[in-house]
Amino acid sequence: MDISKYIDYTLLKATSTEREIIDLCYHAKEQNFYSVCINPTYVALAKQLLENTNVKICTVVGFPLGASSTATKVYEAQNAIEDGADEIEMVMNLGFLKSKNYVSVLKDIIDVKMAIKKIPLKVILEISELNKNEVIKACNICLDAKADIIKTSSGFSKSGATLTATKIIKKTIRNAAKIEAFGDIKDLETSLKYIEAGVHRIGVSALFKTTRSIRLVS
Template sequence: MNIFKHIDYSLLKSTTTEREIIDFCHDAKDNQLNSVCVNSSYVALAKQLLNNTSVKICTVVGFPLGAMSTEAKVYEAQKAIKDGADEIDMVMNLGYLKSKNYVSVLKDITDVKLAIGTVPLKVVLEISELNKNEIIKACEICLDTNIDYIKTSSGFTKSGATLTCIKMIKKTVKNRIKIIASGGINSLETAKKYLETGAHRVDTSNLLKVEIDNLSHSYS
C-alpha cells in the first residue's frame, strides 16, 4: 500500500501566505499525495499550481465553526467548485445538533450536496465537541444523506481523532460512508494505525514536515 495515496494534506491556518501555498502544493505534488486542502480563498491559486497533476484540491466550507447559514455554505461550496475545487469539506452545524434540531442539521448537509452534485462531500463532525450519543446521532443523520465521507475533526479545537471514535463511527456507518481521521495526526506510524482501524484516509497538516525532519535527523 502506498500510504501517501491515503493522505490528505491540509494547510488551513488563517495566516497562510501565497508563498506557503506554493511550497505546500509542490510538497504534495512531489510526494504524490491524494489531495491538498486549503481555505476557499486559495482554491484558484492551488488549482493553477496543481493543474495536470493527480493531486486533488479540496476546500473547506463553513470552517471551522460550521455555524454559518446553510445558504452561505451552499454558495461558498459552489463558488469553490467554480474556482477548481475537486472535493468539499463542510463542518456540520454543531449548534443545531446540540439543540436537537436534526431536521436543520440534515437540511444543511443535503442542501450543500444537492448544490455540488457529483463532487465528493465530506462532513466534519468535530468529535472533540460531542459526546458519544451525539457522535452516533451525527453519523445517523449522515446516513440519511448521500455524502461520501465523514471526517472526525477540523483541527481547530482542543483535540482531534481518536482510534476509539473511528471504531464507533465505523460501527454506526458500516461501509456506507468512508471515514477520514483528522486532527493531531503527525506521524506516518499514527497514520497507519488509523488506516488499519477503519479510516479510509488520513488528513494531516504536519506529517510531511515531521517525516522530513526525521529524515534529516537520520542523516545528521
C-alpha cells in the first residue's frame, strides 16, 4: 500500500520561516504527499513552489481557536483561495458548541462552505476538549453543513488524535464525509493504525520520521 497520498504535511508554527516552508514543500514534492498544510501568509509562496505538481495546498482560517467571527473566517478563506489554496481548514466554534448554541455552530460552518464553493472544507473538532456526546453532536453538525473532511485536532490543544475518538467519528459519519487524524502521529506504524480505523488523511508534522520510506507494498 502506498500511503504517501494519505499524508497532509503540516507546518503551522507561528515562528515558521520561509526557509522552513521551502523545505516543507520540497519534501512534499519529493515524497509525493497529498498536501501541505501551512499558515495563510505562506500560501502564495507554496503555490509557486508546488506549481506543476500534484501536491495540494491547505491553509487555516480562524485558527487555532475557532473563536473568530464568521465574517472574518469567510474573508480569510476567500483571500487564501485567491492566493492559491486548494483546501480550507477551520476550527469549530467550541464555545458555541458547549453552550449548546448549535444553530450558530452550524451557520459558522455553512457560511464558510458557501463562500469557498467547490473548494474542500475541513472542520477541526478539537477532540481533547470534547466528551463522547459532544464529538457525536459535532460530527452531525459537520454533516448538516456539508463539510468535506472532519479533522480530529489542531495540534494546539491538550492532545491530538486518539484511535478511540477516531472510531467514534467513523461510526457516526460512516461514509458521509472523510476523516483526518492529526496530532501525536509521529511514525509509519501509528499512521497505519489510523488508516485501518478508517481515516482518509494523516496529518503529520515536518518532524515525521519516515519521510524517505513512506511507500509500503502489501
